[in-house]
Amino acid sequence: QVQLVESGGGLVQAGDSLRLSCAASGRTFTNYAVGWFRQAPGEEREFAAAITYGGAYTYYADYVEGRFTISRDNTKNTVYLKMNSLKPEDTAVYYCAARPLSIGTMVKEYEYWGQGTQVTVSS
DSSP, X not given: OEEEEEEOOEEEETTOOEEEEEEEEESOGXXXXXXXXXXXXXXXXXXXXXXOTTSSOEEEOGGGTTOEXXXXXXXXXXXXXXXXXXXXXXXXXXXXXXXXXXXOOSGGGOOEEOOOEEEEEEO
């Protein structure tokens, strides 16, 4: 089992930045790729970014447009999502998820999920 806890969400204005954290416990975290997803009200959960277990490779959704950066510190069992130039359409609950070894971009590919953290961007 891997337990994931997100933090760092909040209410910001358009153009601001936030850094989300995903703290992991349980099984050896370095064996797991981690993805960030988001879900807006009435919408399906969608992929945002992912990072391989060692941190050497990252992948982003097209809508990120260079504004988000995913990183990890395996000494702290934590994955981060730095979000710059936030837009009102980035408003959503952000979830981190883990799966063994390789990156995935689909919800069904991830085995473990956190409870989510709310990000609200006002215009």
